[in-house]
Amino acid sequence: MQKYWHDYFVRNGKALGIGLLIAVLFWVVVLVIMPQVFMVDFSLRANVPPPEWGTDSHFYTMEHYQYMLYGSANASGTYNVVDLSVFGRTILAAIFVTLIDLALCYPVAYYLAHVAKGGWARLMVLSLIIPFWVNELLRAFSFKIMFGSSGVINNFLVWIGILDQPYDFIHEGVALYAGLSYAYILLMIFPIYNAIESLDKNQIEAAKDMGAGTIKTHLRVVIPHAKPGISSGATMVFMLSLGALAAPQILGGPSSLWFTQIIYQAFNNAGNWARGSAYAIVLLITSIIFVLLVMKFFKVKFGDIAK
Amino acid sequence: MSADVQLDDVWIRFGNYVAAKEANIHINEGEFFSFLGPSGCGKTTLLRAVSGFLEPSEGRVLIGGKDMKGIGPNKRPTALIFQNLALFPLMTVWENIAFSLEVQGVDKATRRKKADELLNMVALGDQGDKMPDELSGGQKQRVAIARALAAEPDVLLLDEPLSALDLKLRQHMRTELRQIQQRVGITFIYITHDQGEALTMSDNVAVMSQAVIEQIGDGDAVYNHPETAFVASFVGENNLFAGTVTKVEGDYAYVDTPVGVLKAVNGKRNGKAQLSGGDESYLFVRPESLVIANGESYDNSVKANIQNQEFEGNFWQVFCEVKGSKKLIKMSLINSGGGLNQATGDDVLLGFNADSGIALPKGKLAAE
Numbered sequence: 015m016q017k018y019w020h021d022y023f024v025r026n027g028k029a030l031g032i033g034l035l036i037a038v039l040f041w042v043v044v045l046v047i048m049p050q051v052f053m054v055d056f057s058l059r060a061n062v063p064p065p066e067w068g069t070d071s072h073f074y075t076m077e078h079y080q081y082m083l084y085g086s087a088n089a090s091g092t093y094n095v096v097d098l099s100v101f102g103r104t105i106l107a108a109i110f111v112t113l114i115d116l117a118l119c120y121p122v123a124y125y126l127a128h129v130a131k132g133g134w135a136r137l138m139v140l141s142l143i144i145p146f147w148v149n150e151l152l153r154a155f156s157f158k159i160m161f162g163s164s165g166v167i168n169n170f171l172v173w174i175g176i177l178d179q180p181y182d183f184i185h186e187g188v189a190l191y192a193g194l195s196y197a198y199i200l201l202m203i204f205p206i207y208n209a210i211e212s213l214d215k216n217q218i219e220a221a222k223d224m225g226a227g228t229i230k231t232h233l234r235v236v237i238p239h240a241k242p243g244i245s246s247g248a249t250m251v252f253m254l255s256l257g258a259l260a261a262p263q264i265l266g267g268p269s270s271l272w273f274t275q276i277i278y279q280a281f282n283n284a285g286n287w288a289r290g291s292a293y294a295i296v297l298l299i300t301s302i303i304f305v306l307l308v309m310k311f312f313k314v315k316f317g318d319i320a321k
Numbered sequence: 322m323s324a325d326v327q328l329d330d331v332w333i334r335f336g337n338y339v340a341a342k343e344a345n346i347h348i349n350e351g352e353f354f355s356f357l358g359p360s361g362c363g364k365t366t367l368l369r370a371v372s373g374f375l376e377p378s379e380g381r382v383l384i385g386g387k388d389m390k391g392i393g394p395n396k397r398p399t400a401l402i403f404q405n406l407a408l409f410p411l412m413t414v415w416e417n418i419a420f421s422l423e424v425q426g427v428d429k430a431t432r433r434k435k436a437d438e439l440l441n442m443v444a445l446g447d448q449g450d451k452m453p454d455e456l457s458g459g460q461k462q463r464v465a466i467a468r469a470l471a472a473e474p475d476v477l478l479l480d481e482p483l484s485a486l487d488l489k490l491r492q493h494m495r496t497e498l499r500q501i502q503q504r505v506g507i508t509f510i511y512i513t514h515d516q517g518e519a520l521t522m523s524d525n526v527a528v529m530s531q532a533v534i535e536q537i538g539d540g541d542a543v544y545n546h547p548e549t550a551f552v553a554s555f556v557g558e559n560n561l562f563a564g565t566v567t568k569v570e571g572d573y574a575y576v577d578t579p580v581g582v583l584k585a586v587n588g589k590r591n592g593k594a595q596l597s598g599g600d601e602s603y604l605f606v607r608p609e610s611l612v613i614a615n616g617e618s619y620d621n622s623v624k625a626n627i628q629n630q631e632f633e634g635n636f637w638q639v640f641c642e643v644k645g646s647k648k649l650i651k652m653s654l655i656n657s658g659g660g661l662n663q664a665t666g667d668d669v670l671l672g673f674n675a676d677s678g679i680a681l682p683k684g685k686l687a688a689e
Contacts, residue, residue, distance in 0.1 A: 216407035219374060224421035224472055225395045234420070238411045 057292035063285075078292035097276060101296075104273035105304070107191070108256040114195045115202040115251050116244065123206040123243075124236065128215065146200060154193055154264040161189035161265075185267040193265040194255045201254065202247035209243025210236060242318035249305050256301050273297060323350040323507040324385030324398060324475035326371060331380035333366050340366040342532040344380070348510065348525070350475075353502050355511040355519040357543075358529035359555070359687065364512045365480055367529075371510060372478050373397045385475060400474035402482045406465040408453040414464055415440065415449035421472035439467040443501070459490045466501060476508045483518065495521050516556050520544065528552045530685065547679065548590040550603045555687035559605040560650050563683065566600045574680040576604045580643045583621045585678030601683040608638070608653040610677035613663065619672030625650060627667050637661050641671060 023031045057078055062071050082101075085094035126135050145153070160166050161183040168180035183189045213236060221231040237244070262272030277297070280290035309316070326348040333341040341363045348354045356364035369375040370382055373394035382389045384398060394401075400421075409417050416423075418439055419432035427435075433449075440446050443463035445456075453461060462482060469477055479498075483491045499522045502509045513519050519526045520540040527537045528551070536548045547553035554561065564578035574587040574596045585604050587594040596602055614622055625641035628649070639652045639661075650671060654661065663669060 214405065214407060216403045216405055217409060219394070220401070220403060220407040220409075221420070222374075223372060223394045223399070223401045224468070225424045226420070227395065227424075230424055234412075234423075235409060 053291045053295060056288050057295050059288055061286050061288040078289045079296070081289060082293060082296060097293075100271045100276055101273050101300075103270075104256060105300070107187075107194075107272075108252050111191060111194045111198070111255040112202075112248050112252045114191065115199055116248060118195070119199060119202040119206055119247065120240075120244070123203050123210050123240075124232075126203075127207055127211040128213075128218070142200060142203060150197060151260050151264070153197065154261050157189055157193040157196070158184065158264055161192065182267075184265065187267060187270055190262060190265040190267070190270065193261045194258060197258070197261055198251040198254050201250040205243040205246040205250075206240055207243070209240040213239045241312070241314060245309060245312065245314040245318060248308075252305065253301055256297065322398075322473070322475050325350040325352075326354075326476055326508060326510065327381075327383040327386075328367070328370075329381040329383060331367070331370060331377045331382065333363070333370060333375065334378040339532050341370070341377075344534055346527060346534065346537060348508060350385075350508055351506050352524045353499065353509045353511065353522055355513060355523040355526045356529055357513055357516055357519040357526050357556070360514055361531075362529040363532040364529050368401075368478050368480055368510065368512050371476070372399050372401045398475040399478055400469035400472050400476075401478045402465050402469050402480065404481045404484060406461055406482065408461060408464060408468070410453055412453075413449065414445070414451050414453060414456070417453060417464060418449075418468045418471050420468065435471060436467075439471055442470075442504075443467045458486050459494060462486065462494055463497075466498070470501075470505060474507065476510060477502075479509065479511045481512050481514070483513075484515075491518075498522060520556075528556060530555065530687070546589070547605070547681065548588060548595075550605075550681050550684035550686055553603070553605040553679065553681060558608055558651065560608065560611070561686070562604040562606075562648075564602055564604065566596050566598055566602050566680070568598050569594070569596060573675050574602065576602045576680050578604060579646050580623050580648055581621075583678065584675040585621075585680040586676060588679045588681040595682050596680055602680045603683050603686075604678055604680045606673050606678045608651045609636075609655075610673050611650070611652040611671050612673065613652075613654075614670045614672030617672070620675040621678065622670050622672045623650070625669055625671050627663055627665050627669060630661065630663075630665055632656075639663070641669065644668075 025031075026034060058074050058076070059072050060075050060077070062069075066072055082094055082097055084092065085097075126138055130138060148156075162168070163180040163182065165183075167183065168177070171177040172180060183192075217235050217239070218231055221235045226234065257274055258272065259274045259278060262270075262275055263278075266272060266275075273293070274297075277290050277293045280286045280293060326346075328344045328346040331341060331344040332339070344367060356367060358364050366375065370377050371384070371389075373389065373392060373396075376390070389397060409420065412420070415433060415436035418436040419427075422432045422435060437446070437449060440449050443466060445460060445463055445467070448456065448460065448464075453464065456464065465482065483494050483498075486494060495518055498509075498511075502522075511519070511522065520543075523540065525537060525539055526543050528535045528543055530551045536543055536552045538546070543552055543556050547556065553559050562576065562578040562580060562583060564576040564583075567575045567577050567582060569575075569587055572587055572594070573584050574594075575582050575584050583604055585606075587596050589595065612619075624644045626644060627639060628642050629640040631638040631640075635656055637654045637656060639654060641650045641652060642648065643650060652671065
């Protein structure tokens, strides 16, 4: 260990060595660990206004976690059905968004990596990236306009006669799923594209040569090779849609609440930072556990998703 | 089962670029056939047309007498061994070998049994559960062969599979490939730019240059009786003397070259002598056909001066400069243990008989 530090300073010099060390420590401690520690701490204390922080009335308690499970003590019913069902629905919806993105991105990534040639492939990648220069909120609003009852999509569907009257895409959640899928589609495409691109074309030809059809070739050769990319993309899309706020706020129908919106309300409307923290911690831990379980199931190594 | 392969006036074009021109080849069933040529000559393109990854622009590919038009690589009775082998790195060795059976829906126990049989055949009996990356280069080679044979193809196609191996292993694998071919008895079509591989393994060789098939024949034919200047310069080493034919006499041609008039066999193509008086000609003599004429008389003799000698163990390579010109001649003398009697700087008389030389029409040569 001593030798390691010695070598480190010999290699980088004192000034740069200390500078790098401070930068990394600042990043890890101040920007990553401390906010989480504060969140955990907040979530475990009574909800009191800031002047009373640190006083006796700011005692440790599990009440916010209990609240999420059972609701307020004097409410009827055993469980906090409202929050829990929103929580469950949000997870299911995030899974759904992830699956939509996977279904869309795998073929596109494969096409980009192995079928499209030179300039055409670059043009396609560029046309995927350019929309992301537009602000996320603007994109959400444009989806709201597109999917609105007098929006382009409804007008078109009515005009060609598929629909008799405009369909309420927003109320039915279609706009939200579309918006979220679109918001994170690049995070799915690029890891898969990178993974598939590194696949030797001869592998695909070898499979074909040995009699494998398209589906078999993908199942046995392309997908196993792309698995790290798929899991990396799926993890990012799942985590980010679970934590999305803008898209659900703008595109979600009046009846569909995203769990992040409940957290947002706790912080900003109800002034209950403690409950908001507790909910956020539950969301974070659940999503991590969920991702780890899925990785275990598909035999993905942790190092793979960092590729 | 084995099948014959026929290329019937096959042309392959990519846009304006012609990758294969008017290829007419018949490969007998059970034959070890090689395409030999420098890289970029179109040999891999022809192989891809046989395997089905490419449709000829014109002409037909027939396997076992059946026209392969519109039949994809997964439906053809061929198996291809890729230059980089293309083993599946995420499958074990035995799964790799049994992949074609898996595709056919064969059950796992049978697959494993078949894979083990094939592993035994290539002397890798106990390596089935390893991953391909745990094997050495030569072992991977054998796995690739076993995997290709598992599909029980009628024709095995090999795209320079030995090029990644080191020299010793490559020579060993040549023998092994030949033995495997004789054991399984199916047609092998082998692509190589290495004439040693082509000559040692093949029943017949097609020498190609720039999309054109220059000559088809067995090793003796392409080495001793080249039909074009390209074949003479590409297969083996040759000394070249350019000149004009002064006269043709019987089977021989006299060529007026800068080192004097030389007499050599009038090279044939399709059984017909190609040269007549006044033609531009390239005359070729192999380094091993030249001798130092110690008073004996030869049909041709050239005065030269020894510039340099290289000792290669079994041979001395002697480089001589012809008197009065800058022409350098290479001569290979067998090392019989007695030592070389000439020293660098000596004047010698080089001799060769007309039957050892061949005169061919002037044409394109293999790049040095």
